[in-house]
Amino acid sequence: MRKPGQLVGRGVIPSADKGKALPSVKAEMSVAQSLVEMRNITMTFPGVTALDDVSFESRPGEVHAVVGENGAGKSTLMKILAGVYQPDRGEILLGGQPVRISSPHEAQRLGISIIYQELNLLPDLTVAENVFLGREPRRALGLIDDRTLEDGAREVLNRLGVDIDPRMRLGRLSVAQQQMVEIAKALSLNAQIVIMDEPSASLGGRDLERLFDVIAALKKNNVAVIYISHRLAEVFQVADRVTVFKDGKVVGTQAVSDIDRPSLVRMMIGRTLSETFPPRGKRVGEEILRVEGLCCGEKLTAVSLTVHRGEIVGIAGLVGSGRTELAQAIFGARRTDGGVVRIKGRKVSIESPRHGLQHKLGFLTEDRNLEGLVMGLSVRENAALPSLKGRQRFGFVDRKAEDKVVGGMAESLRIRAPSLSQEVEYLSGGTRQKVVLAKWLISGPELLIFDEPTRGIDVGAKAEIWQLMRDLADQGKAILMISSELPEIVGISDRILVMHRGSMVGELPSEAATEEKVMMLATYGESHGE
Amino acid sequence: MVSDGLRLSRFRSRWQRLWSEHRELVTIYAILGVLILIGMIALPAFRSPRNLFNVLRQAVALGLVSMGQTLAVLVGGIDLSVGSTISLIGVYTTGLMAQYASPGAVVLIVVAMIAIALIIGLANAFVITRLHVAPFIATMGVGAIIQGFVLLYAKRPGGAIAPGWDFFAEGMIGPVPFPVVFLLLLVALAFFFLRKTVAGRHVAATGGSEVIARLSGIQTRRVTAYAFMISAFTAALTGLYLTSRMGAGDPLMGGLNYDRYDLDSVTAVLLGGTRLGGGKGGVVGTLAGVLLVSLLNNLFNLAGINPYIQWIIKGLIVVSAVAIYAIRKQGEAT
Numbered sequence A: 001m002r003k004p005g006q007l008v009g010r011g012v013i014p015s016a017d018k019g020k021a022l023p024s025v026k027a028e029m030s031v032a033q034s035l036v037e038m039r040n041i042t043m044t045f046p047g048v049t050a051l052d053d054v055s056f057e058s059r060p061g062e063v064h065a066v067v068g069e070n071g072a073g074k075s076t077l078m079k080i081l082a083g084v085y086q087p088d089r090g091e092i093l094l095g096g097q098p099v100r101i102s103s104p105h106e107a108q109r110l111g112i113s114i115i116y117q118e119l120n121l122l123p124d125l126t127v128a129e130n131v132f133l134g135r136e137p138r139r140a141l142g143l144i145d146d147r148t149l150e151d152g153a154r155e156v157l158n159r160l161g162v163d164i165d166p167r168m169r170l171g172r173l174s175v176a177q178q179q180m181v182e183i184a185k186a187l188s189l190n191a192q193i194v195i196m197d198e199p200s201a202s203l204g205g206r207d208l209e210r211l212f213d214v215i216a217a218l219k220k221n222n223v224a225v226i227y228i229s230h231r232l233a234e235v236f237q238v239a240d241r242v243t244v245f246k247d248g249k250v251v252g253t254q255a256v257s258d259i260d261r262p263s264l265v266r267m268m269i270g271r272t273l274s275e276t277f278p279p280r281g282k283r284v285g286e287e288i289l290r291v292e293g294l295c296c297g298e299k300l301t302a303v304s305l306t307v308h309r310g311e312i313v314g315i316a317g318l319v320g321s322g323r324t325e326l327a328q329a330i331f332g333a334r335r336t337d338g339g340v341v342r343i344k345g346r347k348v349s350i351e352s353p354r355h356g357l358q359h360k361l362g363f364l365t366e367d368r369n370l371e372g373l374v375m376g377l378s379v380r381e382n383a384a385l386p387s388l389k390g391r392q393r394f395g396f397v398d399r400k401a402e403d404k405v406v407g408g409m410a411e412s413l414r415i416r417a418p419s420l421s422q423e424v425e426y427l428s429g430g431t432r433q434k435v436v437l438a439k440w441l442i443s444g445p446e447l448l449i450f451d452e453p454t455r456g457i458d459v460g461a462k463a464e465i466w467q468l469m470r471d472l473a474d475q476g477k478a479i480l481m482i483s484s485e486l487p488e489i490v491g492i493s494d495r496i497l498v499m500h501r502g503s504m505v506g507e508l509p510s511e512a513a514t515e516e517k518v519m520m521l522a523t524y525g526e527s528h529g530e
Numbered sequence B: 001m002v003s004d005g006l007r008l009s010r011f012r013s014r015w016q017r018l019w020s021e022h023r024e025l026v027t028i029y030a031i032l033g034v035l036i037l038i039g040m041i042a043l044p045a046f047r048s049p050r051n052l053f054n055v056l057r058q059a060v061a062l063g064l065v066s067m068g069q070t071l072a073v074l075v076g077g078i079d080l081s082v083g084s085t086i087s088l089i090g091v092y093t094t095g096l097m098a099q100y101a102s103p104g105a106v107v108l109i110v111v112a113m114i115a116i117a118l119i120i121g122l123a124n125a126f127v128i129t130r131l132h133v134a135p136f137i138a139t140m141g142v143g144a145i146i147q148g149f150v151l152l153y154a155k156r157p158g159g160a161i162a163p164g165w166d167f168f169a170e171g172m173i174g175p176v177p178f179p180v181v182f183l184l185l186l187v188a189l190a191f192f193f194l195r196k197t198v199a200g201r202h203v204a205a206t207g208g209s210e211v212i213a214r215l216s217g218i219q220t221r222r223v224t225a226y227a228f229m230i231s232a233f234t235a236a237l238t239g240l241y242l243t244s245r246m247g248a249g250d251p252l253m254g255g256l257n258y259d260r261y262d263l264d265s266v267t268a269v270l271l272g273g274t275r276l277g278g279g280k281g282g283v284v285g286t287l288a289g290v291l292l293v294s295l296l297n298n299l300f301n302l303a304g305i306n307p308y309i310q311w312i313i314k315g316l317i318v319v320s321a322v323a324i325y326a327i328r329k330q331g332e333a334t
Helices: A016-020 A023-033 A074-081 A104-109 A127-131 A146-160 A175-187 A205-220 A232-238 A261-269 A323-331 A353-358 A368-372 A379-391 A399-412 A429-442 A459-474 A486-492 A515-524 B004-021 B023-042 B049-074 B082-097 B103-130 B135-153 B178-196 B198-208 B210-215 B220-246 B261-271 B283-302 B307-333
Strands: A036-045 A048-058 A063-068 A089-094 A097-099 A112-115 A193-197 A224-228 A241-246 A249-255 A287-296 A300-308 A312-317 A340-343 A346-348 A361-364 A447-451 A478-482 A495-500 A503-509
Touching: A036 A074, A048 A074, A048 A224, A048 A249, A063 A074, A063 A232, A063 A261, A074 A112, A074 A193, A074 A224, A104 A112, A112 A175, A127 A146, A127 A175, A146 A175, A146 A205, A175 A193, A175 A205, A205 A224, A205 A232, A224 A232, A232 A261, A232 A515, A241 A261, A249 A261, A261 A515, A287 A323, A287 A478, A300 A323, A300 A478, A300 A503, A312 A323, A312 A459, A312 A486, A312 A515, A323 A353, A323 A361, A323 A447, A323 A478, A353 A361, A361 A429, A368 A429, A379 A399, A379 A429, A399 A429, A429 A459, A459 A478, A459 A486, A478 A486, A486 A515, A495 A515, A503 A515, B004 B023, B023 B283, B049 B082, B049 B178, B049 B198, B049 B220, B049 B261, B049 B283, B082 B103, B082 B135, B082 B220, B082 B261, B103 B135, B103 B220, B178 B198, B178 B220, B178 B283, B198 B210, B198 B220, B210 B220, B261 B283, B261 B307, B283 B307
Parallel strands: A063 A224, A063 A241, A112 A193, A193 A224, A312 A478, A312 A495, A361 A447, A447 A478
Antiparallel strands: A036 A048, A036 A089, A089 A097, A241 A249, A287 A300, A287 A340, A340 A346, A495 A503
16 A cells, blocks of 8 residues: 555546646636635744745645645744634635635634644533534524534534444543544534644544545545645545645645656755764764663654664654653653663663653653753753753752752853853843753763754754754763754764654664655655665 | 343443433532531531521532522633622622611612622623633732722721611521521522523633634633622622621621631632633532531631631642542643
8 A cells, every 4th residue: 555656546536537628728727717826925933934925725625635744834934824824915815806814713614624734623522512512503592403503513524434433422432532522623614615624633443544534535525625734644635735835935836646756755855055064973883872672652653763872863754653751761751662772781661750760861841841950940950950850959959069060060061051051041042942951961861862953943052952963962972863954863873763653663873864755754654765 | 021130230220321421529528428417427517407597508608609609600701700790799788778767678679689799790801801801810900909899988987777677687487497498498499590602601611722613613701700690699699688688898808807708709700610710510419518617617617727727727628629620630631
């Protein structure tokens, strides 16, 4: 099913030869036919341009796939279409008429429905109440018509071919079932435009097939489907056209029949950033960490890996592939239900972050603002936080000792803050990351786990962080790095491990690794020749 | 033909369903039953009809305000201005009734009091949804403002009630006290509102997740306003009821002095299984919470326990009730 040659579903989906129409004809049709058109959309968040002059259109009876790396702007564009965000510039045409989509409510009214990436359901309500939340069938006096509510939910669930009791409390369903309810909710609007933002993230096997059947049925009913996915196999399976986003811009739009897998991957990653990575280290020493068959519910399935002294091991994978969960499990911040963790060959059980610290592990989390730093505290206080214990005298913090240790660390990490008393909320992203690093280094770890070490940091500071990581490795630390940024993974890892849906699906030595290969593994879960 | 075995298993499965869906409710009513039993057996003074009616009268005062508090908690907030609202309504009502006592005037006074309450609720909602102040602080601040108005108007107990106004608290319908009927009607009304009306369901949805509710097209600000207006409205009912019971007004009748309706109503709501933070719960549980709090107050008094120790015990109950739910929720999450 995943082999590119047999790709896929073309026979299943009714209008299979639609994509084979002549390009010139199609271009004309698109002008006449587009159901929704977004023109020159620009959207900025504080400090980030999420979308830069993006245009996008979608036609009735067509599945338009949207792909791109994390943070490329796909979800932002869709949230604009769904009325969640208002763009700074640009216009939206619906059936040729300019419209303003001021709220999610307005989007629904205009016949636009969206399945969000994260579940938007309330666990304490019933399935039926969730499906019709905000649009409950009413009788006089604002009373809810429960009969119609349940029948309507049952009808749309049947259309999806799933057997879920609409009176069931949502919280009792599995995640996959909840995902189907989320889809049912979008379908129940009978919208002309259905946006699916990674609907397949938690679906597998039969549920995925049902989803594809539903998409085929929507197409037949002339609905415009916009399908965001990381999994390229699905794009080739269901989509008619595909648009590639990168760094808030559209790279291009292609008919799926006109493009093959490698060229799509190339469109997704082909970047021209001149990024300077530090030279690779040479000395790989003893084994620090060995993980064997680690399991954690549905998140991790028998994951094994090793990290050695002096080595940077990169973990690649899509969001939701279990990378962060793996790091949390190793560090003791997530309960596991199977597997062995060894530190320097000795079997250990790490059940809390405190244990992790005791075993000389450090974890720089993805969201350093929330989990890594206390915003209102100073550089000194933040950096000394986990290691306060050694610097107490009769229960009081020994400020002098603190100053000495943190000051030395700030110097060696080149932390650029006006003073150690500076509160961290006024520092740049790169400097904050260094403070987090200082905090962990003071506790004297042997293995450091970096989760997205350079997210939200500007390019210059990135290079500095990378250099620091390399220096640490050269000084004999073992480093495990999780990253969504392919250049970073390929650029500084000595070894690259790729995860897909909770499993380790491949290992690439740095000499053999290319962004393409990593992306292939991450999106398909297996490599294809090459 | 239905065999006994089948009937039994059906009964059992219904019971299991009741247990799994309404665990809190079953538990609290069971505790209530046990407590009544203990009172009946251990304290002869407890089972005198006079005392039982007394418990019920106390329960009505707390019950009315707790109905609205349930909605404030359910929508994801908390209303700590109910105590001062009760005092305000109490002193204004008795102040006005001392001068205007005709039936027509009484109707006008009641309408005016309810209007004032709705404005207070609206003010709470405004501070919460527009000024983005956390409900705890917002309602505490609004409560302080109201208490200021109360003390500007009346510094000591006083005022009077119109003839016949005492029916609210003292009247009987057959063998049943009128206020008990009134409270049960209000519970039924609130139950119906939450279960059967669109607005009511949106209260729980907004409390469950304001973001999800908003993304589903619910106007969450309006829903929050409904909840806090209803909360202030039922606080006004308690204020009116207390004037009828006491025959006078008191600037501290809603708080500080003897009954702290802020704390007690929140205690009743949380004991009744409504989740702090919103999204889950209801008035049937709150009714049990109200009876439990009133019963405890009564038993403590009969047993001659120092009122300050009662405060300590009540505080412990609130904290443990919330802690038990929090711990259980954590257990579900992992």
